[in-house]
Amino acid sequence: ILGCNINRNNHFFQPIAISTVSSSSGSSAIASLEALRLDGRLSLENNQLAAKDFGNRYHFLPAAVLHPKSVTDISSTVKHIFEMGPTSGLTIAARGHGHSLEGQAQAHEGVVINMEALQGQVMHFHTGEDPYVDVSGGDLWINILHESLKHGLAPKSWTDYLHLTVGGTLSNGGISGQAFRHGPQISNVYQLEVVTGRGEVVCCTKKQNADLFYGVLGGLGQFGIITKARISLEPAPKMVKWIRVLYLDFNTFSTDQEHLISTKNSFDYIEGFVLINRTGLLNNWRSSFNPKDPLQASQFNSEGKTLFCLEIAKYFNQEEYHTVNQKIDSLLSELNYIQSTLFLSEVSYMEFLNRVHVSELKLREKGLWEVPHPWLNLLIPKSKIHDFSQEVFGKILTDTSNGPILVYPLNKSRWDNRTSMVTPAEDIFYLVAFLSSAMPSSTGKEGLEHIVTQNRRILELCETAHLGMKQYLPHYSSQEQWKAHFGNQWEAFVLKKSTYDPLAILAPGHRIFKKSK
Ligand code: FAD
Structure with missing residues (x-):
């Protein structure tokens, strides 16, 4: 603790609002930044990119973008703004690849630091x-x-x-x-x-x-x-056996998933996703997965039922080819998927890890990458995942045409509870990710409003049914909600904020704290 005086009622614990800068103090503050000696550069114009992110729904233009060429560029900029005190009103957002969903890497009339400019230094x-x-x-x-x-x-x-x-x-x-x-x-x-x-x-x-x-x-x-x-x-392994199997019943699907994440020498990767009312099953699968027997896969007919797809992978090197097959057979023999739905693909480790990029390129070609993305990522405790699935899959959500819905369990023992990330209070919890894309001009089921309403209904269900859900990549609009999100970690979070960023200069896009004036 750097000797901070913590007043729990002080200014930056106020309800959230987008930080605004009185233009005169803001512009003089920016002018003083221009006088800093930098290895990189400060850009005051053409900064529209810094007001964009993958979510494509929030656009806050910064007053300046710093393209640092050294850590000193970053520290001297932050220090300068800190030393100007609260009156400058300036905030700072570090921007990575800008793949946030709700403006988290933006700084309205503040300074965005383009962290990618630091790339290229030797690893x-x-x-x-x-x-x-x-x-x-x-x-x-x-x-x-x-x-x-x-x-x-x-x-x-x-x-x-x-x-x-x-x-x-x-x-x-x-x-x-x-x-x-x-x-x-x-x-x-x-x-x-x-x-x-x-x-x-x-x-x-x-x-x-x-x-x-x-x-x-x-x-x-x-x-x-x-x-x-x-x-x-x-x-690093060289190769990956990449497998998908299907289930008609959520209980069987999740029991198998939980079995696999608790088994020693299990698969190296375990995920899963939901398919509701999809035709053209194979064509619509989320990534570059090409099963060895596409004919058999394309002939599989779900008859409009909700399906749950377990996605698993085993890493191997060429010399382990036979033993890995035996191991996979043995692991699969313990599962209860629909036997005719085993789809297998063999790819390099790089192809496997970089699989979503292949989809990105396809979507970009069709102009479907830079659309609004009203994503919702939830962590649901194991004891409530069945209630959740019953109410959401098939009821609130009657199809999965707007994008993939991932569902897979995680072991809390692999989390360190000293970090700031908040997770549900059970040994196993599920990540449920609704990765929707909205069609910009649509007012129907593919449109933003419809998807946002669906998301709201899912959040309301979690609240009213007391599911003990925690948001991942959280997004809230009031400090009360942030408090509830952090639960008993809130006080410690606030204490850290007042220690390391007492003027609440950093990461204003989350709207947790408001810069003091
Ligand atoms: P940005 O959007 O640029 O920044 C995110 C936040 O981090 C902002 O608050 C920003 O201020 C802060 N920040 C950025 N850089 C720094 C820094 N150097 N120091 C401190 N703060 C910083 N997440 C998963 O966990 N698993 C997934 O499988 C997954 N898949 C995804 C797939 C896609 C297509 C997309 C778009 C996102 C996915 N995400 C996933 C979410 C992703 O991890 C987050 O959105 C992440 O923040 C994006 O990284 P970024 O570099 O674009 O960060």
């Missing part, structure tokens, strides 16, 4: 026992994968999509089908370099400045800007 690999790599906070995971593979190594825990930055996913969690075993990406970090809201550059680990280390992980960018991270690595 340092430690290849001995417990290998790791030191990367910049603005590095994309896809680039880390490319570089790590040159050393026969790879990070252990991923997101489904790799064109995201280290700082962006570590500020949230970073969850994919490997998390049941390795935990989220925030469980696989050894060290961080962080620029706090006071402009200080702090190195932190589990032992050194641990309060900041854990605070920043899953901390929604509230306590500091991640400029470097040391990521844990493992030997």
Whole structure:
């Protein structure tokens, strides 16, 4: 604690509002920033990109965008704004790849820091026992994968999509089908370099400045800007057996999923998704999955029923070909999927991890990538997932035509409860991700309004049925809701904010704290 006086009623604990700057003090503050000596540059014009994100629903234009070429550029900018005090009104948002959904990486009339400008600095690999790599906070995971593979190594825990930055996913969690075993990406970090809201550059680990280390992980960018991270690595496999099997019954599906995430030597990746009233089943599957027997797969007819697809993968190297097949057979023999629905694909490790990018390219071609994305990501405790599925799949949601709906369980033991990320209070919880795309001009079922209403109904169900749900990639519009989200972690979160970013300069796009005046 840096000697802060915490007044629980003070200014920045007020209800949320978009931070606005009185234009005269704002413009003089920006003018003073221009006088800073930078290795990179400050851009005052043509900053529309910084007012956009993947969600495509919130657009707040910043007054300036910093394209840093060094960590010093970032620390001196933050320090300068901190030293101007509350009156400047300026806030700062670190922007990774801008794949937020509700303006979280934007700063209305403030300063956006383009973290990707720090990319390209050499990644340092430690290849001995417990290998790791030191990367910049603005590095994309896809680039880390490319570089790590040159050393026969790879990070252990991923997101489904790799064109995201280290700082962006570590500020949230970073969850994919490997998390049941390795935990989220925030469980696989050894060290961080962080620029706090006071402009200080702090190195932190589990032992050194641990309060900041854990605070920043899953901390929604509230306590500091991640400029470097040391990521844990493992030997990379060459190939992947990628499998999909179908279920007609949610209970059987989730029982098998839970069995697999609790089994030793299980699959290396376990996810799942829901299909409701879809025709052209195969063509509409979410990614570049090409089953070995497309004929059989395309002939499978769901007769309009809701289907649950278990998606699993086993990593291997060529010399393990026979043993991996035996292992897969043995694991599959313990499952209760519809026997005629085993779809198998064999791909390189890179193809597997980069699978969503293939879909991105297809969607971009059709002009369907840069549409509004009203996504909803929920963490539901295991004891309530059946209630949830009964009420949502087939009732609130009568089809899955707007995008994939992922459902898979995670082991809470792989989370470190010292991080800022909030999860439900049970040993196993499910990630349920409604990854909808809205057709811009549609007023029907494919339109934004319809999807937002559906999302609201799902959230209301969680509330009224007391499901103990926690949002992942959370989005709220009042501080009361944020308080409820953090629950008994709220006080500690507020304390950290007043310690590391006492003027509430950082990450205004979440609208948790308002910059003091
Ligand atoms: P941005 O959107 O640029 O920033 C996100 C937040 O982090 C903002 O608050 C920003 O201020 C802050 N931030 C950015 N950089 C830093 C930094 N260096 N230091 C401190 N704060 C920073 N998530 C998963 O967990 N699993 C998935 O499988 C997954 N798949 C996805 C697929 C797609 C197609 C998309 C668009 C998103 C997906 N996400 C997934 C969500 C994704 O992890 C988050 O949206 C993430 O924040 C995006 O990273 P970004 O680099 O674009 O961050």
